[in-house]
Amino acid sequence: MFLKKSMRTYTKDYLKQVQALKDEIENADAIVIGAGAGMSTSAGMIYDGERFHKYFQDFINQYGFEDMYSGGFYPFDTLEEYWAYWSRYIYINRYMDAPKPVYENLLRLVEDKDYFVLTTNVDHCFQKAGFDKHRLFYTQGDYGLWQCSVPCHQKTYDNKEIVLRMVEEQKDGRVPTELIPHCPVCGRPMTMNLRADSTFVEDEGWHIASERYTEFLCRHKNGKVLFLEFGTGINTPGIIKFSFWRMVYDWPDALYACINLKEAYAPEEIRKKSICIWADIGEVLERMGHE
Numbered sequence: 001m002f003l004k005k006s007m008r009t010y011t012k013d014y015l016k017q018v019q020a021l022k023d024e025i026e027n028a029d030a031i032v033i034g035a036g037a038g039m040s041t042s043a044g045m046i047y048d049g050e051r052f053h054k055y056f057q058d059f060i061n062q063y064g065f066e067d068m069y070s071g072g073f074y075p076f077d078t079l080e081e082y083w084a085y086w087s088r089y090i091y092i093n094r095y096m097d098a099p100k101p102v103y104e105n106l107l108r109l110v111e112d113k114d115y116f117v118l119t120t121n122v123d124h125c126f127q128k129a130g131f132d133k134h135r136l137f138y139t140q141g142d143y144g145l146w147q148c149s150v151p152c153h154q155k156t157y158d159n160k161e162i163v164l165r166m167v168e169e170q171k172d173g174r175v176p177t178e179l180i181p182h183c184p185v186c187g188r189p190m191t192m193n194l195r196a197d198s199t200f201v202e203d204e205g206w207h208i209a210s211e212r213y214t215e216f217l218c219r220h221k222n223g224k225v226l227f228l229e230f231g232t233g234i235n236t237p238g239i240i241k242f243s244f245w246r247m248v249y250d251w252p253d254a255l256y257a258c259i260n261l262k263e264a265y266a267p268e269e270i271r272k273k274s275i276c277i278w279a280d281i282g283e284v285l286e287r288m289g290h291e
Contacts, residue, residue, distance in 0.1 A: 030219075031228055043098035048066065079189060105289050123143060145158065149188050154203055156193045258274070
């Protein structure tokens with residue numbers, strides 16, 4: 001069941017696909033949600049354009065940044081400048097609400113179901129929207145956590161209080177020196193808990209979430225399971241996309257569904273067990289909520 005749809009028209013096939021997916025959600029014994037960057041993009045968490053200029057015009061003027069993401073890799077001369085940029089980056093993308101209620105609309109569709117969320121996103125939008133934190137596995141980290149940059153130990157630290165102070169007290173593109181975070185164990189600078197290389201800290205909470213996800217899959221492998229994928233690309237396909245395909249292929253009553261504005265597809269081996277809709281995620285969820 002495949003469909004690539006013009007965003008300006010609602011064909012009968014498109015509406016049929018949306019209804020079919022809603023029916024599968026309602027009839028599933030369990031739902032495994034896999035979410036990538038496209039989910040947050042649909043919710044308005046845009047890292048360039050108008051939103052970037054609204055919050056980072058001073059950094060654009062000084063450094064010539066073209067988007068938030070590339071600015072995160074800039075080799076700032078001082079930690080005061082580094083944290084001025086990153087504190088604002090964290091505040092906007094972790095502690096501010098998403099501009100559009102895409103996550104909330106998804107929750108309304110699945111909140112009465114037995115669900116689990118696997119996501120590569122690090123903006124915490126699922127939990128902010130009201131999803132049960134015990135049913136979430138953030139595989140790639142969290143903007144709301146810091147870790148030792150070495151790291152000298154496997155622990156993470158909440159950053160909200162200091163980040164809010166950094167945003168409030170920064171001046172001329174710098175934060176006060178006394179706000180720069182250092183590891184409480186070795187004294188080295190702290191860094192973001194984001195998976196970029198082998199220094200990523202998988203703390204106790206990460207491992208507990210991983211175990212919960214594994215247990216959820218084991219408990220439901222013989223049931224009617226819907227693997228529901230939103231906005232996952234091919235940067236890290238092994239985490240969500242490929243694993244979903246494999247389980248749908250292996251499990252007799254599993255179904256794969258994918259909503260993606262740019263690439264909604266499945267391999268031939270599971271095509272008869274798939275619903276793939278080429279459309280904006282928020283648009284589809286909103287329509288399902290009104291059907």
